[in-house]
Amino acid sequence: MSSSVSPLAPKNVPDMPVIAGIRLATAEAGIRYKNRTDVLLAVMDKGTAVAGVFTKSKCPSAPVEWCRAKLKGGGSSKKGLARALVVNSGNANAFTGKTGRASTALTAKIAAKAVGCSEGEIFLASTGVIGEPLDATKFDGVLGRLAEAAEPGDYLTAAKAIMTTDTFPKVATATVKLGKARVTINGMAKGAGMIAPDMATMLSFIFTDAPIAPAALQALLKAGVEDTFNAVTIDGDTSTSDTLLAFATGAAAEHGAPKISRASDPRLKAFVKAFNQVLANLSEQVARDGEGARKLVEITVEGAKTKASARKIAMSIANSPLVKTAIAGEDANWGRVVMAVGKAGEPADRDKLSISxxxxxxxxxxxxxPDYDEAQVSEAMKAPEIAIKVSLGLGKGRDRVLTCDLTKEYVAINGDYRS
Amino acid sequence: MSSSVSPLAPKNVPDMPVIAGIRLATAEAGIRYKNRTDVLLAVMDKGTAVAGVFTKSKCPSAPVEWCRAKLKGGGSSKKGLARALVVNSGNANAFTGKTGRASTALTAKIAAKAVGCSEGEIFLASTGVIGEPLDATKFDGVLGRLAEAAEPGDYLTAAKAIMTTDTFPKVATATVKLGKARVTINGMAKGAGMIAPDMATMLSFIFTDAPIAPAALQALLKAGVEDTFNAVTIDGDTSTSDTLLAFATGAAAEHGAPKISRASDPRLKAFVKAFNQVLANLSEQVARDGEGARKLVEITVEGAKTKASARKIAMSIANSPLVKTAIAGEDANWGRVVMAVGKAGEPADRDKLSISxxxxxxxxxxxxxPDYDEAQVSEAMKAPEIAIKVSLGLGKGRDRVLTCDLTKEYVAINGDYRS
Known part of the structure; x- marks a missing residue:
């Protein structure tokens, strides 16, 4: 793990308000790390709605499989309802075969007993080393104590417990009106290098007291990730464990928030905006904490045939090692941007391209x-935030993605021995 | 340019035989470099067949557009026939707009005059900086002198003239029977880091005295690249200028080689094998000279649903920064291989995967x-050549690609300022 905080870390950490119906607690279970917290338990009041989106990897981790099954209403789960979230860092429980499945089942059993609910209402996420069996017996006792200790919470402390190679904890919050009531949205995330020395995974958890039914929450989440978490790339590598879960306790109904059953409900407009801002804020923090990152890079592609085409081109640029190393070298190397546009395979006309x-x-x-001034550009490239804009001149498709530069530190962090 | 030769360079450079009908000459035209050759002229006897495959980039360089047009029989070209090849290093003539097209036309005009043929029989390739206008007037005089000086060849000297960031010249040769006659196949290539500090492009040129008609040669070339040049990746970035041209003078017909008009001609069997070996040899040398490379990495995927599926998974592994940095760190990090299998999006069953x-x-x-010995694997990872084998256990699809590791040197080479 890196000892120094990313120079791109946000200057201010927001005060995180309490959310009615959510209690948090953390502990040192000794999964892998010493002298730091590595387990988070979030306990939700009865009736809390849950939604989730996960890695598209064809080889997902055992906790991802667990969550997917429970969201579908498999086993003892009450479809779309959650009572607890257990997150551990240090071991991803990924590529662990049958042992991995047994481990998730045992963790859920211990958590269900501790919280007093069914196993199907337990949601799990793990991050850390891949391929090592996760000894779930370590949760025995720990989760019981956490359930008793859980308090309406310290989200920053919770965010610290789920870190792996992150150099700073990531939290975001928003308060917004739903009907005439104020509701709160809190979120936390961990990145950071997409995958670090064997540490996999982007994890993020969103909590709100808004009364939103599971299906509506799922629709909001699915729509929300498209231009936030799905528009961020560090190295183009996809974790086996990426997990984003949203929990809505509904406690705000007590002071007048309307119960929402459809994502298209017009009363949800301000909430959706705030919800997406929390997702955008957290996903940007993930980019700011990319392994070895020294520059935050925003890539905007406009004038594409479609938004999907613009996304594909933007991602091709964002994932190009040659573009990323050039930015690390503070070089406005537009030739490599052209190269990345060309290799994307999307409609592009070389002779209509503009790049800034x-x-x-x-x-x-x-x-x-002919008018550009190399000295002026060189000076601009020294900034910690670089915006690359590509205009294709073909249509109205536009999109934006975030990434970071590729530095020697990235190679050093990821080229170290596992042991 | 790197001053030290890649540790993965072949230990022996083959003696390159003469090929009847091909004459070569090189010069210092001062395109960009000082005190080194940067122009190659290859003059072919009348009736030489030509075939080519090019970058799939949507933003190809001006010389790529020129060659494509001439192969199709555009302008003054005699379809499928070539009299000369002009290659320059130092400037790729890519993303140079109208100026670039004018530059290729002028180069061809100068070359046609020097050789005494039509402009349509001139083939061009440029490699070097992107986005800088190429001053073709520099070829005036130079090409005339080269046409006079051209001799049946020093292929190694020719291969040196087309280098950019390559740390060694790349040549290969094979001699094989066609009918009762012996025919020769010579090839040269330049890589190396796919793209270096602004130096783009993989270029390769194959010469043979076999009498093979243009359409048959094109079919051979297209089939041959699939498992050779198209199965090599350094960083997943595709040059705007990748060019592979094959020239068949037909001179061997004089000593009895049969004239071949179809690629499927059974008499061509041994030739095809030798031809593909030359392509394989050259493309492997490109991987061995990847920027900053310290390990040659062969990735074999077997048990996939199809060969195409195996290729896609192998490429996902080969282009994963996390797999490549792990190999640089001599870490048998199979968790990252699983990750790369998972993100390929192809059919894969985590619980059937084997990796060696x-x-x-x-x-x-x-x-x-459970039986593997970490110490034994760690020792094996110190080798300069690493073979990763992934068995999916789903079908009979199998494929193999070559790549290299991702080192701090790659970032250093590509993160330098252009100037």
């Missing part, structure tokens, strides 16, 4: 911009 | 192989 770095146009109409 | 590094199985049936 931090607002300075360096290429237009398929050639170097 | 240099013959040592580290994972089987979706979990760590």
């Amino acid at each position: 770095f931090n607002g300075i146009r360096v290429a237009r109409s398929g050639a170097r911009d | 590094f240099n013959g040592i199985r580290v994972a089987r049936s979706g979990a760590r192989d």
Whole structure:
């Protein structure tokens, strides 16, 4: 783990308000780390709705499989309802075969007993080393104590317990009106390098007191990730364990928040905006904490045939090692951007391309911009935040993704021995 | 450019025989480099067949567009026939707009005059910086002198003239029977880091005296690249200028080689094998000279649903920064291989996966192989050549790709300023 905080870390950490119906507690279970917390238990009041989106990996971790099954109403679960979330860091319980499945089942059993609910109402996430069996007996006792100790919470402390190679804890909050009541949305996430020395996974958890039914919450979450978490890439590598869960306790109904059953409910408008801002804030923090990152890079592609085409081109640029190393070298290397546009396989006309770095146009109409001043661009490239804009001149498709630069530190962090 | 030769360079450079009908010459035209050759002229006898395959980039360089047009019989070209090849290093003439097209036209005009043929029989390739206008007037005079000086060849000297960040020249040769005659196949290539500090492009040129008609040569080339050049990746970035051209003078017909008009001609069997070996040899050398490479990595995927599926999974592994940095760190990190299998999006069953590094199985049936010895694997990972084998257990699809590791040197080479 890195000892120094990313230079791109947010300057201010928000005060995280309490959310009625959610209690948190953390502990040192000694999963892998010493002298730090590595287990988070979140206990929810009865009737809390849950929604989730997960890695698209064809080889997902055991906890991802567990959560997917429970969301579908498998086993003893009450479909779409949750009573507890157990997260551990240090071991991802991924690629652990039958042992992994047994481990999730045992963890859920221990948690259900501790909280007093069915196993199907327990949601799980694990992050850390891949391929090592996770000894769930370590949770025995620990979860019982946590359930008793859980308090309406310290979200920052919770966010610290789920870190692996993250250099800072990631939290975000928003308060917004739903009907005439104020509701709160809290979120936490861990990144960071997408995958660190064997540490896999982006995890994020959102909590709200808004009374939103499971199906509506699921629809909100699915729509919300598209331009937030799904628009962030560190190295193009997809974890086996990526998990984003949202929990809605509904406690705000007591002071007048309307019960929402459909995501399209017009009363939800401000809430959706705030919800998406929390997702955007957290996902940007993940990019800011990319392994070895020294630059936050925003790539905007406009003038594409469609938004999907713009996304694909933006991702091709964001994942290009040559573009990323150039930015690390503070080089406005638009030739590599052209290369990445070209390899995306999407409609593009070389001779209509324009490219700018931090607002300075360096290429237009398929050639170097005759007016651009290399010294001015070089100066602009020293900034910690770099905005690359590509105009294709073909249509109205537009999209934006976030990434970071590729530095020697990334290679050093990921090239170390596991042991 | 790197001053030290890749530790993965072949120990022996083959003696390159003369090929009847091909004459070569090189010069210092001062395109970008000082005190080194940067122009190659290959002059072919009348009636030489030509075939080519090119980058799939949607933003190809001007020379790629030129060659594609001439192969199709555009302009003054005699379809499928070539009289000369002009290659320059130092400037890729890519993303240079109209100026770039004018530059290729002028180069071809100068070359046609020098050789005494039509412009349509001139083939061009450029490699080097992207986005800088290529001053083709520099070829004036130079190409005339080269056409006079051209001799039946020093292929190694020719291969040196087309290098950019390559740390060694790449040549290969094979001699094989076609009918009762012996025919020769010579090839050269340049890589190396796919793209270096602004130096783009993989270029390769194959020469043979076999009498093979253009359409047959094109079919051979297209089939041949599939498991050779198209199965090599350094960083997943695709140059705007990748060019592979094959020239068949037909001179061997004079001593009895049969004229071949169809690629499926059974008399071509041994030739096809030798031809593909030359392609395989050259493409492997490109991988061995990947920027900053310290390990040659062969990735074999078997038991996939189809060969195409195996290729996609193998490429996902080969392009994963996390797999590549792990190999640089001599870490048999099979968890990252699982991750890369999972993200490929192809059919895979986690619980049937087996993975080995240099013959040592580290994972089987979706979990760590209980029998594997970490010390033994760690020792094996110190080798300069690493073979990763993934067995999916789903079908009979099998494929193999070559790549190299991702080192701090790659980041250093590509993170430098352009100037």
